Amino acid sequence: MAKNYWLEILAVVAILGFCAVFLYTSSTMKDAVFAGSDNVGSNQIAELTGKPVESFTPLVPQWEPPSGEIEACLFAFQAAVGGIIVGGVFGYWLGQKKSLTEAKSN
Amino acid sequence: MHIMEGFLPWQWCIIWWLVALPCLAYGVWRLKKVMEADREALPLLGVTGGFIFILSSLKLPSVTGSCSHPTGTGLSAICFGPWITSVICAIVLLFQALFLAHGGLSVLGANIVSMGIVGPLVGYTIYRLLKDTSVNIYLTIFLATALADLFTYVVTSFELALAYPAQVGGFASSFVMFMAIFALTQVPLAIVEGIVLALVFKYIVALKPDILIRMKIFSENQINAARGEA
Numbered sequence: 001m002a003k004n005y006w007l008e009i010l011a012v013v014a015i016l017g018f019c020a021v022f023l024y025t026s027s028t029m030k031d032a033v034f035a036g037s038d039n040v041g042s043n044q045i046a047e048l049t050g051k052p053v054e055s056f057t058p059l060v061p062q063w064e065p066p067s068g069e070i071e072a073c074l075f076a077f078q079a080a081v082g083g084i085i086v087g088g089v090f091g092y093w094l095g096q097k098k099s100l101t102e103a104k105s106n
Numbered sequence: 107m108h109i110m111e112g113f114l115p116w117q118w119c120i121i122w123w124l125v126a127l128p129c130l131a132y133g134v135w136r137l138k139k140v141m142e143a144d145r146e147a148l149p150l151l152g153v154t155g156g157f158i159f160i161l162s163s164l165k166l167p168s169v170t171g172s173c174s175h176p177t178g179t180g181l182s183a184i185c186f187g188p189w190i191t192s193v194i195c196a197i198v199l200l201f202q203a204l205f206l207a208h209g210g211l212s213v214l215g216a217n218i219v220s221m222g223i224v225g226p227l228v229g230y231t232i233y234r235l236l237k238d239t240s241v242n243i244y245l246t247i248f249l250a251t252a253l254a255d256l257f258t259y260v261v262t263s264f265e266l267a268l269a270y271p272a273q274v275g276g277f278a279s280s281f282v283m284f285m286a287i288f289a290l291t292q293v294p295l296a297i298v299e300g301i302v303l304a305l306v307f308k309y310i311v312a313l314k315p316d317i318l319i320r321m322k323i324f325s326e327n328q329i330n331a332a333r334g335e336a
Contacts, residue, residue, distance in 0.1 A: 097314075
């Protein structure tokens with residue numbers, strides 16, 4: 001029984017381990033702000049070129065979410081679209097499999 | 107892994123767009139052919155593409171004290187190859203560039219090359235190398251997806267280091283610096299992503315083994331063996 005679920009167990013352990021590492025780093029690294037690595041990379045570019053971050057302006061005009069709330073909303077929307085598709089297909093396959101086994105047993 | 111809008115000189119933007127466009131065009135052509143050949147491939151494309159949507163929206167904290175997101179491209183690369191994957195990535199990246207200010211239209215080419223082309227290409231190569239060996243298929247999936255994720259960030263570092271070589275040490279020292287920011291942050295994320303996608307693949311194997319066999323993603327014997335053991 002347990003042998004058949006080793007991948008599930010491994011996934012749970014990995015995710016819990018990931019959370020544990022986060023709790024550890026966030027409590028020991030007092031200066032960690034957990035900004036996006038995109039931004040950290042941009043700061044590095046500013047440092048390398050000696051130009052302030054503000055001097056890098058978009059080459060193509062760009063709309064920016066006015067607040068973190070709206071950004072979170074749009075990211076959640078993106079994840080939801082993916083989740084709906086994945087759930088829908090798994091349900092479709094499950095139904096397909098079920099009707100196939102029923103047809104075989106009849 | 108996004109290079110932010112305005113942070114790549116226009117010459118490099120054009121170069122990466124020129125690399126990305128033929129790959130995308132080939133991907134669209136391949137996609138059309140796959141869909142014509144087998145309509146049952148569409149749900150599989152939905153699942154593998156759906157995970158790119160989900161995973162690339164999750165920004166997770168890492169050991170370096172900054173946040174980054176997994177890419178989710180590995181499964182799609184294994185099932186459909188890197189070119190079709192680049193088309194799905196382009197859609198996700200376009201959405202993020204237009205509505206989230208993550209990346210942008212001028213740097214979209216560079217971002218497609220890292221997340222949509224080279225990352226999946228690395229994953230696909232690993233899968234092809236291990237496919238017909240005795241390596242457990244879930245281990246194959248783990249390695250292919252984790253390294254597709256990690257290499258996306260290596261390529262981002264490479265693109266930035268090319269555009270911004272350090273005054274002392276040039277390209278190499280710049281590359282190391284960007285690797286420390288992007289790739290190092292990504293290591294734990296890539297490991298978790300690899301395990302989670304291997305688990306997802308287990309469910310695909312359980313529910314729809316015939317499509318995997320028909321598309322020759324793994325042989326019948328391998329799929330049957332995998333169904334027995336996990």
